[in-house]
Every structure is written in structure tokens, then in C-alpha cells.
Amino acid sequence: TLKELELQKNELEKLQLQQQQQIQTAVKGLFSLKVRQVAFSAALLVSGGEIIGPFNTDTNLIFKNVIENIGNAYNPQTGLFTAPVRGAYHFEFYIHGPGETSHGSGAALMKNEQLICIAYEQQTSLWVNSANGATLLLEVGDVVFLRQWKNTKIGDNNNNHNTFSGHLLFIM
Known part of the structure; x- marks a missing residue:
């Protein structure tokens, strides 16, 4: 149904946002590690x-x-x-x-x-x-x-x- 598709789309968007945040955190961590040296x-x-x-x-x-x-x-x-x-x-x-x-x-x-x-x-x-x-x-x-x-x-x-x-x- 349309409502189920909408829920799946919202879930997918949340997962993509979480993945982007994890990547940003990892990049910041690498930058921070480099700067500490x-x-x-x-x-x-x-x-x-x-x-x-x-x-x-x-x-x-x-x-x-x-x-x-x-x-x-x-x-x-x-x-x-x-x-x-x-x-x-x-x-x-x-x-x-x-x-x-x-x-x-x-x-x-x-x-x-x-x-x-x-x-x-x-x-x-x-x-x-x-x-x-x-x-x-x-x-x-x-x-x-x-x-x-x-x-x-x-x-x-x-x-x-x-x-x-x-x-x-x-x-x-």
C-alpha cells in the first residue's frame, strides 16, 4: 500500500542520514587523529x-x-x-x-x-x-x-x- 511505501521511504531516509553522520564522524576522527600528531x-x-x-x-x-x-x-x-x-x-x-x-x-x-x-x-x-x-x-x-x-x-x-x-x- 501507499502508506507502507511511505513508511519504508522514511526508514530508508533515516538510515541514509545515519550513514552520512557515521561517515562524517569517522572523517572528523581521522582529521582529529592527524592533528594530534x-x-x-x-x-x-x-x-x-x-x-x-x-x-x-x-x-x-x-x-x-x-x-x-x-x-x-x-x-x-x-x-x-x-x-x-x-x-x-x-x-x-x-x-x-x-x-x-x-x-x-x-x-x-x-x-x-x-x-x-x-x-x-x-x-x-x-x-x-x-x-x-x-x-x-x-x-x-x-x-x-x-x-x-x-x-x-x-x-x-x-x-x-x-x-x-x-x-x-x-x-x-
């Missing part, structure tokens, strides 16, 4: 040795030697990490430079244009090392990067003394 480590130089600085102004550092870049949120052309999802992220960095009376070695961890923390060391001879890190709540599109302080020197070579790393702890 965000981690990077990069060193300053791809090869060779170099003293960087001193500069007259604070200067953004570009870590060109990508060790890992899971999720591709770090850009080795700009030195910027861009948050792909809202979440808690942890960053750490290591700075190495020449010991000199007139110049220390230092850099700042920046979130957008906000200074978060610094690593700085100065001594009169040999080489200096400093490190720091922070956990940050980032919104989608927030950028995190390192900025070398003005009037400082950073030295690196094939041993990758200067590194910048970060990873997503959890989505919020």
Missing part, C-alpha cells in the same frame, strides 16, 4: 659553521635544519611554528655561542609578538650555553618563534648546538 625539532644551520650576529636590533631566528616536522606546523623558511589546533603545546630551545667580554648569547621565545621567556649567557672565554622552555595555550593560527637579542652572538656548526623544538601536548 604535531611535533618538530629544528637546528639552526643545515651545514657548515657560522657565528650569527651581533645585530643592532632583535632578529628572528630561522632554524633551517629540520630534524623532524610531524604535522608540518613548523616552517623552515620563516622560522615560525603555527598552531594547527587549539591546545596546550610545549616548546624548548637551546642557545650556544662564543664567550666574549662584549657580547653574550641570547634568544627569546615569542608567542605572536609577546615575549614568553629568554635564554641568555655571557662569559669572557670559551663557549656558552643556555636553555629555556614553556608550555603555552595556543589558539589556531598563533605563531611561536625565537628572536635573537640585539648585540648578541650565536654560534653553530654541524653539531647542531642551537635547537628549537615543540609539540602538542593535548587538544583543548
Whole structure:
């Protein structure tokens, strides 16, 4: 009868809607799984040795030697990490430079244009090392990067003394 056909049609439409919702949920789950996999480590130089600085102004550092870049949120052309999802992220960095009376070695961890923390060391001879890190709540599109302080020197070579790393702890 016509009424039975109408009921069957309604049932079929419900099943199709449920199937579409299940597919959408599965796709979201796959996207969410992929986005949860965000981690990077990069060193300053791809090869060779170099003293960087001193500069007259604070200067953004570009870590060109990508060790890992899971999720591709770090850009080795700009030195910027861009948050792909809202979440808690942890960053750490290591700075190495020449010991000199007139110049220390230092850099700042920046979130957008906000200074978060610094690593700085100065001594009169040999080489200096400093490190720091922070956990940050980032919104989608927030950028995190390192900025070398003005009037400082950073030295690196094939041993990758200067590194910048970060990873997503959890989505919020």
C-alpha cells in the first residue's frame, strides 16, 4: 500500500542520514587523529659553521635544519611554528655561542609578538650555553618563534648546538 511505501521511504531516509553522520564522524576522527600528531625539532644551520650576529636590533631566528616536522606546523623558511589546533603545546630551545667580554648569547621565545621567556649567557672565554622552555595555550593560527637579542652572538656548526623544538601536548 501507499502508506507502507511511505513508511519504508522514511526508514530508508533515516538510515541514509545515519550513514552520512557515521561517515562524517569517522572523517572528523581521522582529521582529529592527524592533528594530534604535531611535533618538530629544528637546528639552526643545515651545514657548515657560522657565528650569527651581533645585530643592532632583535632578529628572528630561522632554524633551517629540520630534524623532524610531524604535522608540518613548523616552517623552515620563516622560522615560525603555527598552531594547527587549539591546545596546550610545549616548546624548548637551546642557545650556544662564543664567550666574549662584549657580547653574550641570547634568544627569546615569542608567542605572536609577546615575549614568553629568554635564554641568555655571557662569559669572557670559551663557549656558552643556555636553555629555556614553556608550555603555552595556543589558539589556531598563533605563531611561536625565537628572536635573537640585539648585540648578541650565536654560534653553530654541524653539531647542531642551537635547537628549537615543540609539540602538542593535548587538544583543548
